Amino acid sequence: MVLLTPVLLLSWVSLHNAAQAVAEICWGAHCYGGDTGDPRPCTGAHCPGSKSSRSPRQFNPTTHGRAAQIVASQHHAYPGSPKAASGPYPPVRGRQGDGGARTRAPEVLPAGCTDADCAPVVKQFQPVNETWDCRGIECRLPLRIRPRARAKLCVGEGCLSGSEESVSSAGSQMTPPVHLSDRAAQFLGDFPEFGYPSSDHGGAPLGVQLTCDIKPGENEVPSEDALILHLQLAKGQEKLVEALRGQQIIIRELQQKLADQQEALLSQQREILNQQRRMYEQMDVVKTQYGLLSDTVKQVSFQGLQGELQSYFESHLAGLQSQARSHLQKSYAVHKMDIDSKVMDVVGEAHFPQPLLGCPSPCGSEEYCDFQRDSPQCEKCTMCPPGFFLISQCSPTADRMCQDRDECLELPNICGEKVKCVNTPGGFRCLGISEREAVMGLCGHDYFYNQELQECQACSDCDGEPVTVPCTAITDAVCGHLSDSRLSQSWAANVGVPPARSPGAHIFPGLQLNIRGKESSDLLSNEAGRVTFLQHGLVWLDHNFAIKHSCRNFLQVGMRLNGSQEEESQDLSGVRIEQPDGKYFQGVSVSSGVEVEPNHTFTLLLKSPNQHCNQSKDLHVYDITTPAFSLFWLSHDTGAVAMTAQMSMLAHYQTSYRPTFRMTSVSDPYMISLTHDSRGVRFTESGVVKFVLQQALYSMGHTCIREGFSLIAYSSHNGTGQEEMRAFKTGVNYRDTSITLSGAVSVDSGDTLGFEITSPSQCNIRYFGDSTGISMLSLIWIPSALSSALTATVSKTGLPFGAVRNKPLLFQQIGPDKPQVHLAKSGEPNSRKNFIFHEKGTVNIALNLKLIHSCNIVKLTLQRVGGQGGQAGPVAQQVSGTMPEGSEWASIGLRASFQVQNGTALYVTLDCIRGRVNQITHEGGTNISILWVAV
Structure with a gap:
């Protein structure tokens, strides 16, 4: 292994008045030329005599005397150039903002030299942060791919590093070249394992590849620090690889453990399946043994019973032997005894020697002993439903057996020649027959058309009971007496x-x-x-x-x-x-x-x-x-229908408001439904409607307090709207409150009922709605045959004012009299005061009163007078306090339900405590509604 120590060599050329020749510096036995990559013999005084282990270095001086930057990356060198064959060197750039200050390094000698004369002193210097000169389109290319200036070829000792013109132009700013061994080179020299042989393809012999692509002025690092940083990164990568290998080994061990656990789980599942299979086999064996035991017990019990009966009949009643055998065959051929059933009693012969276990007491004429229960007991015989015929009568030990009649088989042309007949339990169906055709009597005699099932059903047989309602073409017969239940x-x-x-x-x-x-x-x-x-x-x-x-x-x-x-x-x-x-x-x-x-x-x-x-x-x-x-x-017998709807919450403030409803429950959607815009309720048939609407709101503005709110109920008949009643509520400012209206109105088929809340123009209101009932509409529709409604308002004259103490209110009736109730007219006792009832029933009263007063307490009381002239007694009462400050009107109301008789009279009294009543309005918030329903 060859240890390569990269040395940073910075060459500067300085020319003063006299030209100084700087020879080409090289190491090894050969030097590399400036323009070609071919090696040639080294001449000059600076060539060392022995080979050096250091890699050859190349200098690229700038054209105008600027500091050379050495880009030592195998990946950034041009192919075929000397840099591609040389080792990678990190570029050297000056730090931004240092003001041109440079640190002068101590003088060091090159390798192979023993004194200062062997080679000129090279100073370690950091060049300024400048880029290479460029021309034309080269200036637009990034720095790392711009072509480098080629160094001029120099041979001999008198060669200069650059042209005479460039030296003379920059000679005043340059310093003599100083050669200094880099600390990074010394650092690499201490680690011989980083040296690798040269690549066969002309790669750099150094194993550590350094890439430095740093823009001028950003994150610049000295060359030696960058090299040390890259070496530390290489060391960190090796540690990371070792850690990853250790983790892979742990993962393989965990995978092996998971596989072992899965294998153990599979073995446990196989064991469970084997146990279940053995359990099923044992259950099959138990079932087989149970069947054998059951057959044995049956045979033994029947044989013993037959033997005892036979011996008894032979000794005492020889003439009844044939009758006893037929009785046994008839009694025990129907029922199959289970293993857990008790022994049956032989019923019908009181003089048998010993009774058998069975029902605790003898069953009646229309009852039979049911042995299918755990403890046998008597049950009532089943009656054959309509459309079924009898197969066998009810016996003491067997129920009555019935079978469905096949009308399509018995009457082939019951639906006509071209209409298919389908048999159903208790009836039949003619495919393609409309309800109108069935009403005309297509189902035939003793059959009616069931609208729910859309098929013909047999009429009910009252079987001795009185027929209350006979069977028709579309309704079944009703048997028995009408119930006297209360409505x-x-x-x-x-x-x-x-x-x-x-x-x-x-x-x-x-x-x-x-x-x-x-x-x-x-x-x-x-x-x-x-x-x-x-x-x-x-x-x-x-x-x-x-x-x-x-x-x-x-x-x-x-x-x-x-x-x-x-x-x-x-x-x-x-x-x-x-x-x-x-x-x-x-x-x-x-x-x-x-x-x-x-x-x-x-x-x-x-x-x-x-x-x-x-x-x-x-x-x-x-x-x-x-x-x-x-x-x-x-009662549901009245045919009344109940409905509940919620109002939606409004996110914006407004004044007048027509609520939109969302129906939550209705007992009969055919009778009551919402309009197309969900702002009203539509009724299919005529009747009386008892309703209440409650709306929660939040208001802002002083006009809200002064004028208040009004809730109005409208009824619409054939597109014509009419106000039925309204309620008044004192306004509030920056407060939460509720307004509510309750009453009873008569409606016809197709009528609608709608509502509206009005408020002053400068009053901002936000309306709430949720599922807690604070904003809801609830009503009950009652047929007109069982109910009636009467509405009235207070009289225009004769109303109490001033200091009022338990004084009655006078009313004026709206609409015609009802057969059940009317307001006493002029000439009658207590005219315009009493509401008189003419039939017994249940009554609901809703009263709203709008007035101006200064009382501390206002009491509104509903009084009742008996039909036989009894004393008056209070039925309901409501209390209110003083009027809010700034409000023009106040309101008070009450609601109650009670029983009335023929001749019962009602009237209302008003009581003011510590104050006076100034005015009671007869419109726009004062009304009374009376609902009467038969009992």
Whole structure:
């Protein structure tokens, strides 16, 4: 191995007044020429006498006397040039910003010399950061691929390093050339393993290839530091290779372990499969043994029984032997006894010597002993359904057997000659026959057309029961008596707030209000402050609530229905009570309609949106003397339909708003549907609609407080819209609140019901909507044959004003009288005051009142007078406080459900505490709606 020590040689040419000849410097036995790559003998005083182990070096002086930069990279040298055959050398460039300052290195002697006269002193010098001179298109090429200037050929001792003109022009700036052995060369000399033999293709003998492609002025490194850095990188690469090899060995070991584990897992799976196969074989053996044992037991039991009966008959009843054998064949030929069944009793002969094990008691005439159960017991004989015929009668040990009639086989032309007949269980189907043709009597006698299955079914046979509804072409027969079940029912209860468990109890998670009912009912049960329904049906719920609070933002009172264990809880509705600017009571009413099932649980909740509401300090609930909660139950026999829809949330602020609905539930989508723009509800048939709309909102602007909001309900008939009723709500500024409207209206087939919220022009409102019930529409449609609705407003004259103490309100009826209820007219007792009922039923009342007052407390009470002239008694009551500052109008309302008799009368009283009533408006927010349903 030949050790190559790269030496950095910087040659500078300096000419002053006298020309100094600098001979060509070379090592070894031959020198390389300037223009050709052929070796030639070395002449001159500077040629050493012995060979040097160092690689030959080449100098490329600049044309105008600038510092030469040696690019020593085998990959960057031009092919065929001397640089391609020489070893790689790192380029040397000056550092940017050094100001031209250079460090002068100590004088060193070249290899092979013993004194200073052997060779001129060479100084180690870093050239300035300049590029080669170029001409033409060469200036656009990168530095590493520009052609280098060739050094002039010089022979002899008197040769100069450059032309006389270039020397004379730059002689004042140049320093004499100094030769200095590079530290990198010494560093490489200490590591002989880096030397490699020369390549056969003319490559450099040095094994370390250095590439330096650095732009002028950026990240420049001295040549010796760059070489040391490259050597350290080479060492790091070797260590990295060794580390990768070690990791590969570890990976192979892990792969081998994984393969071993997989093999062990496969062996375990094979063992499990073998065990399962052996288990199946054992099960087959057990089944075979079980079958043999079963056959043996059957044979033994039957043989022993036959022997005993035969001996008994031969000794005592020889004449009945044939009858006993026929009885045994008839009794035991039908049933097949299992191995775990008990021994049967022989039924029908009370004088047998010993009874056998079977049913615990003798079965009746239309019953049989079912031995298929674990403990045999008597079951009722099956009746053959319509469209089936009898095969065998019911016996004490066997059920009745029936078989379907094949109408297509018995009556080949039942569907006509060109229509195919398909037999179905209990009926038949004629392919291609429309419902209209079936209504005309195509199914034939004792058959009706089932619209759901779209096939002809046999009419039900009442089998001795009275036929309530006979069989028609499209309906089946109804057997038995009509049930006397109730169509509607009401229930009322008081509501209270549970006491605080601790002085700092928060209501953020939700506070359940206690529902305490005094009446017991078969409709529901009232336990632990909640209501559990016991029957199917539709329920309308109303809750009157009055509270004074100082909680931040708002309070929310709502209704929740908890289903069975498989169903999730559902928030029916919710009303927000805004944060008051002062201390006064606020009265709100919450309503909802929903379809319920047995075991559904209903609760009332009060909650705050944050944890800054203290139950013991911030809540003051007004204790209403009348029941605050009431419900209205409707049976499914009435044909009523319930629907619930949600409103979407608006991201922008606006004034007037027509809500868009998204239907969440409906019990009969044929009867109730949304309009094409989802802004209204369409009804298929005429009836009475009980509805409630609750909308949560946030408003900004002083005009909101002064003028407030209005919620209007419209009905549209044949494209003509009409306002049915409206509710008023006092406005708020930078507050959350809710506006709600409830009432009952009569609709015809094809009518639609829509809503709109109006507000002042300079009032900005944001409307909310989610699944918690704060923005929802709930309604129940009831057929007209079982219900009626009456709407009225307050009278224009005779209304109470000033200091009002329990004075009745006078009303003016809107629309014609109803057969079930009317407002007392002039000439009748209590004219314009009492609403008189003429039929027994269940009633729901919704009252809205808009007024101006200065009372601290305003009470609105609904009074009832019995049909036999009994004393008046309060049915429902609502309370409100003082008017908000800056508001022109205030509102108060109540809702309730209760029972009425023939002759029952209702009226409303108003009470003002510590203040006076100034005005009650008869339009734009004052109305009363009455819904009556038969019981």
